[in-house]
Amino acid sequence: MTSSGDMVGLARSAVRALPRLSSELPSCAVDLSDNTNLWGAPPAALRVLRDAPPEALSRYPSVYSEPLHEAILRYVNLSRADGVGVVTGCGSDDVLDSTMRAFGAPGDRIVFSSPTFSMIPLLARLNGLDPVAIPLTNAFDVDAERIVDADAKITYLCAPNNPTATPVSRAAVEYVVANARGIVLLDEAYVEFAPEAFVQLVEQSERLIVARTFSKAFGLAGLRVGFGVGPIRLTRIVERARGPYKVSALAERAVLAVLDSTADGVDWVRAHAVLAIGNRDRLVTTLGQAGFDPVPSAANFVLVPTARALDIAQRMCARGVLVRSFTGLPLEIDALARTGGSALRIGVGPWDMMQTMLSVLAEVSA
Numbered sequence: 001m002t003s004s005g006d007m008v009g010l011a012r013s014a015v016r017a018l019p020r021l022s023s024e025l026p027s028c029a030v031d032l033s034d035n036t037n038l039w040g041a042p043p044a045a046l047r048v049l050r051d052a053p054p055e056a057l058s059r060y061p062s063v064y065s066e067p068l069h070e071a072i073l074r075y076v077n078l079s080r081a082d083g084v085g086v087v088t089g090c091g092s093d094d095v096l097d098s099t100m101r102a103f104g105a106p107g108d109r110i111v112f113s114s115p116t117f118s119m120i121p122l123l124a125r126l127n128g129l130d131p132v133a134i135p136l137t138n139a140f141d142v143d144a145e146r147i148v149d150a151d152a153k154i155t156y157l158c159a160p161n162n163p164t165a166t167p168v169s170r171a172a173v174e175y176v177v178a179n180a181r182g183i184v185l186l187d188e189a190y191v192e193f194a195p196e197a198f199v200q201l202v203e204q205s206e207r208l209i210v211a212r213t214f215s216k217a218f219g220l221a222g223l224r225v226g227f228g229v230g231p232i233r234l235t236r237i238v239e240r241a242r243g244p245y246k247v248s249a250l251a252e253r254a255v256l257a258v259l260d261s262t263a264d265g266v267d268w269v270r271a272h273a274v275l276a277i278g279n280r281d282r283l284v285t286t287l288g289q290a291g292f293d294p295v296p297s298a299a300n301f302v303l304v305p306t307a308r309a310l311d312i313a314q315r316m317c318a319r320g321v322l323v324r325s326f327t328g329l330p331l332e333i334d335a336l337a338r339t340g341g342s343a344l345r346i347g348v349g350p351w352d353m354m355q356t357m358l359s360v361l362a363e364v365s366a
């Protein structure tokens with residue numbers, strides 16, 4: 001007999017070295033920690049789930065969510081006629097993971113800005129990739145030349161960027177897409193809140209895949225659906241790495257209903273993104289008046305550098321408001337160096353939630 005410890009030793013070392021994501025986030029009455037749609041979900045999706053026929057549970061979904069592809073292309077204003085394809089996934093995390101697995105062999109380099117979406121270094125290590133992090137500039141833009149100079153197999157950009165909420169300049173995106181050697185993976189998870197989108201660039205690039213999600217503006221994080229668009233030759237490769245049946249039949253029906261319906265679907269999403277943008281700008285102003293120095297946001301959340309981030313977040317949580325705290329952010333960025341690399345990330349929702357958050361923040365930081 002061998003002890004179970006030895007069996008654990010059989011696990012791939014890249015897997016053993018990974019942390020299991022903590023599920024211990026406390027639950028709070030007001031949860032502003034994950035950038036989801038705090039107004040809820042589109043009525044068209046709720047209707048589909050309520051009225052689903054038994055086959056939506058008893059039968060398999062389509063292999064690669066083919067019924068969604070046309071609707072997604074219509075939503076992003078691209079056409080199959082231009083050689084553009086779609087790959088769906090169990091959340092866009094799955095698309096990011098599958099793209100890394102499709103193109104990155106163990107030991108290959110992946111480059112990204114720092115700070116960026118926390119899943120990226122995790123997924124990179126899971127796939128045996130060598131992660132290279134290049135700090136954002138002092139203006140919170142992608143340092144395009146250094147990113148390209150890293151000469152990586154895969155380049156990840158996040159526009160707007162999580163957790164800074166800052167946009168990436170068109171010049172930086174275009175420089176990277178024009179000069180990168182390998183695959184460019186551009187994550188537009190928060191594009192609905194941003195002044196510009198870059199998805200149209202996939203028509204002119206043979207290396208660009210743009211990832212998007214239904215988890216944020218679309219209010220469907222619990223359904224777990226995301227997608228990538230890019231040259232169909234690339235999306236087909238990512239589909240192979242992803243594997244079949246990753247999007248459930250219920251999720252497929254709900255997303256299709258949202259994309260196909262105006263008032264209760266896409267228009268609902270757009271109208272609530274407009275509300276989020278209004279409240280975000282009001283929140284940034286209010287935080288400034290309260291003596292904070294929030295980073296200008298192009299997303300549905302706001303990064304607030306403060307040396308006391310950890311302490312403030314813990315005390316807010318005890319008073320029923322959950323926000324994310326970050327420590328160890330790159331000190332190369334002046335605005336973050338001033339707080340020793342600490343900041344709060346606060347999700348934007350209905351104004352009564354923002355008011356609750358602001359009064360609790362005032363109490364604990366007094």
Ligand SMILES: *Cc1c(COP(=O)(O)O)cnc(C)c1O
Pocket residue numbers: 035090091092093094117158162187189212213214215216221224225226
């Ligand atoms: C939330 C988020 C995602 C995606 O999430 P899924 O729920 O897996 O679709 C992707 N990228 C960024 C930057 C995010 O913040």
